[in-house]
Amino acid sequence: MIELIFFCLAGVASGIVFGLVPGTHINNLLPLILSFSLIFPSAHALATFIVALSIAQTLVSYIPSVFLGAPNEETALSVLPGHRLLLAGRGYEAIKLTVLASLFSILLTLALVAILSNHFVWLYEVSRPYIQYPILAVILFMAISEHKPSKISFALFIILLSGAFGVVVLGSSLVPQKHVLFPVLAGMFGVSTLLISLKEKSRIPEQIADDTLKIHRTVFLKSITLGSVFGILVGFLPAIGVSQAATIAQYLGSMGEARAFLATLASINLANEVFSLNSLYLVGNPRSGASVAIQRILPELNFFDVLLLTGATCFSSGISSLAALWLGKRIPRYLAMVNYTYMNLAIILFITLLVLFLTGIFGILTLFVATSVGLLCIQLGVRRSNCMGTLLIPSLLFFTGLNPTILSFLGI
Amino acid sequence: MQKLTLLCLLSSIIGLLLIYYAALMLKPMRLRLDEIDLELVGRKVATTGYIIYRRNHVAGHVFLIISNRRAKIEVPIFSDLASKLKNVRELKVGRKVFVSGVVDYYKGRLQIIPRKPEDVRLIR
Numbered sequence: 001m002i003e004l005i006f007f008c009l010a011g012v013a014s015g016i017v018f019g020l021v022p023g024t025h026i027n028n029l030l031p032l033i034l035s036f037s038l039i040f041p042s043a044h045a046l047a048t049f050i051v052a053l054s055i056a057q058t059l060v061s062y063i064p065s066v067f068l069g070a071p072n073e074e075t076a077l078s079v080l081p082g083h084r085l086l087l088a089g090r091g092y093e094a095i096k097l098t099v100l101a102s103l104f105s106i107l108l109t110l111a112l113v114a115i116l117s118n119h120f121v122w123l124y125e126v127s128r129p130y131i132q133y134p135i136l137a138v139i140l141f142m143a144i145s146e147h148k149p150s151k152i153s154f155a156l157f158i159i160l161l162s163g164a165f166g167v168v169v170l171g172s173s174l175v176p177q178k179h180v181l182f183p184v185l186a187g188m189f190g191v192s193t194l195l196i197s198l199k200e201k202s203r204i205p206e207q208i209a210d211d212t213l214k215i216h217r218t219v220f221l222k223s224i225t226l227g228s229v230f231g232i233l234v235g236f237l238p239a240i241g242v243s244q245a246a247t248i249a250q251y252l253g254s255m256g257e258a259r260a261f262l263a264t265l266a267s268i269n270l271a272n273e274v275f276s277l278n279s280l281y282l283v284g285n286p287r288s289g290a291s292v293a294i295q296r297i298l299p300e301l302n303f304f305d306v307l308l309l310t311g312a313t314c315f316s317s318g319i320s321s322l323a324a325l326w327l328g329k330r331i332p333r334y335l336a337m338v339n340y341t342y343m344n345l346a347i348i349l350f351i352t353l354l355v356l357f358l359t360g361i362f363g364i365l366t367l368f369v370a371t372s373v374g375l376l377c378i379q380l381g382v383r384r385s386n387c388m389g390t391l392l393i394p395s396l397l398f399f400t401g402l403n404p405t406i407l408s409f410l411g412i
Numbered sequence: 413m414q415k416l417t418l419l420c421l422l423s424s425i426i427g428l429l430l431i432y433y434a435a436l437m438l439k440p441m442r443l444r445l446d447e448i449d450l451e452l453v454g455r456k457v458a459t460t461g462y463i464i465y466r467r468n469h470v471a472g473h474v475f476l477i478i479s480n481r482r483a484k485i486e487v488p489i490f491s492d493l494a495s496k497l498k499n500v501r502e503l504k505v506g507r508k509v510f511v512s513g514v515v516d517y518y519k520g521r522l523q524i525i526p527r528k529p530e531d532v533r534l535i536r
Contacts, residue, residue: 165428171527172435173514177454299520362434369427376420401492408528412435 003041004048004308005315011049012316015056016323022064022190022347026054027289028182028358034293043297044308050297051277051309052316054290058273059320062098062266063328066091067204067335068194068347081258081265089208095328097213097259098266099321101224105267106317108228109274110310113282116232120282127236132399134237138244139392142385145247151382158377158386162188163393165369170394171403172412174362183355183363187370188377188387191351194344195371196378203340207332215259223263226252230264231271235279235288240392242268243385274313281306440512446483448515448522457524458512460535461485463505474500478509486523487511489532496529508535 018024033050040046066082085094143155169180213220226249234245246265276288280301298305335343355363370390377384397403440456448457461478468474472491477484487509494500503509510533513526526532 161424161428165424165431168428168432168435172431172438173440173454173456174431174435174438177514180454296517296520362431365427365431365434369424369431372420372423372427376417376424379414379417379420398492401495404493404496404528408530410432410435412432412438 003045004312007040007045007049008052008312008315009319011052011312012056012319012323014049015053015058015316015320016060016327018053019057019060020064020327022068022351024057024354025182025185025289026050026057028179028354029053030289030293031178034296037297044305047294047297047305047309048312050290050293051312054273054277054288055270055313055316056320056323058269059099059102059317059324060327062095063324063331066094067331068197068344081261084258085262086207087205089205090214091204091207091332092209092328093213093259094262095324096211097215097262099324099328100213101220101227101263101266102270103317103321104224105228105231105270106274106314108224108267109231109271110314112228112232113275113278117282120279121284124236124283131237132396135240135392135396135399138240138248139389139396141248141251142244142383142388145251146382151380154380155382155386158373158380158382159389159393161376162373162387162389165373166390166392166394167397167406168410168412169366169390171407171410175359175366179358179363180366183359183367184370184390186351186355187367187372188374188390189384191348191367191371192374192378192384194348195375198341198344198348201341204332204335206336209329209332213259215257215263219257219260220263223249223260224267227264227267228271231268231273232275234268234272235275241385241388242272244388244392247383247385270317274310277309277313278306444482445478445480445485448483448485448524450517450522452515453517453522454514456512456514458510459485459524460508460510463503463507463509466503466505474503476503476509478511486518486521487513487526487532488523489526493526493529493532497532498529499534502534503532509533510535 018029030050033053037046040049062082066086082094085091139159143152143159146152146155169175169184175183227246230245230249234240234242242265245268246261249264249268250261273288273290276291277294280291280295281303294309295301352364352367355367359366373387374384377387397406438456440458442458445459445461448459461480463476464479464484465477466474472494474489474494476487476489478487489497489500511524511526512531513524516523516525
């Protein structure tokens with residue numbers, strides 16, 4: 001018991017460190033963790049460590065995504081909602097909002113999973129042959145939700161361009177498949193943001209460190225409820241990402257504000273994480289990098305293992321939340337002291353070196369194209385989630401059965 | 413169109429074409445079946461082996477296990493590909509096959525997942 005608590009705490013500590021490092025994701029760390037599996041006394045200790053790391057990293061990763069790569073006021077709307085609050089001096093509020101939404105979402109998701117647990121297998125099998133339709137609906141929704149005809153056409157162009165990129169990168173094995181998403185996502189969402197921030201010579205405005213949340217209670221509850229339901233749906237639907245689900249949830253809930261978006265996004269993220277861990281037991285299929293690793297560690301997962309992992313989820317989320325709030329208050333003070341331009345440059349260099357180390361020269365080429373697509377999206381003034389065409393189009397081809405024909409035609 | 417937008421557009425398209433060209437030039441690693449291990453997960457390999465097991469799934473998938481006496485590996489041929497294979501009925505136990513595809517690890521077992529019709533061929 002004490003051993004499990006120790007490894008849970010070690011997972012939280014590692015998750016906090018990796019969560020603060022921009023560009024890292026649990027999927028990139030798992031091969032490293034699994035190669036050190038012999039130092040763990042039991043399979044359960046290793047599984048607990050991975051769960052705790054995954055939860056802590058998700059919760060703490062909002063800190064770099066809010067405080068780093070800040071744009072200036074002119075381009076903030078085409079960048080990310082967390083940055084809008086940062087520019088208004090409300091960076092800490094953004095962190096607090098994501099932490100609270102995540103915590104509520106864990107409880108709500110666990111309740112929903114417990115209530116619906118007997119229906120997931122049925123739902124999974126029934127929905128499987130028709131999965132291409134929701135994927136297509138999400139693609140169309142993403143384009144149409146840009147409203148203006150010119151923006152709709154730009155969004156469609158970005159979806160198709162990133163889709164073609166996804167088909168080639170995911171369809172070939174130029175980059176090891178276990179790391180392929182790292183240069184793709186780091187380029188589209190990380191390096192492109194940091195480059196814009198560099199170009200505009202941005203700096204973090206003075207931050208207001210009060211504890212108030214300027215979101216109406218009803219909007220917050222609506223955000224976390226929709227977020228938890230959509231988080232489970234994201235777990236079911238391949239390729240549909242957290243940001244697309246958050247955009248759809250916002251429209252369904254008629255909430256068009258950055259705070260509501262952040263609360264929804266954080267709820268979906270954690271609900272997806274919790275569902276993915278439970279999916280091994282519920283539908284016998286892993287739905288995230290962490291659950292793939294747990295399947296490898298505990299091939300015969302039983303109900304008591306699920307209870308243990310659920311306990312580790314709750315325990316680690318509580319401690320990680322406290323750490324995220326503590327760091328969220330202090331980090332802006334340190335950031336005010338360092339040169340923001342140099343720091344952004346250092347992060348770009350770090351991501352590039354990490355990509356080179358994990359994926360080699362083709363990974364760098366992939367990072368370059370992904371960054372160009374991300375920058376193009378910002379320049380055209382359309383939502384960055386359109387870049388998720390990278391996953392949506394290949395998945396659409398896979399589920400419509402067109403994949404063999406397309407790969408054969410392309411000769412890759 | 414702004415200069416930066418044009419630059420981003422050009423670098424996206426040129427980069428994409430470069431990646432496509434590199435993917436075209438990349439040949440799968442030719443390996444013996446017993447040389448395929450966990451280190452190769454996510455990599456494209458090509459190998460040969462004798463079919464020692466075949467199962468047809470109601471959804472149209474065909475599951476093979478191929479072996480070279482020293483090792484065996486699963487080859488799931490999903491329905492979308494199986495429907496495009498001309499010789500799918502001839503993939504019988506005892507026949508020798510060439511298989512090319514991406515190595516995967518599923519439910520504790522290694523697999524080679526072929527993705528296009530040329531990836532599965534009978535060797536006569």
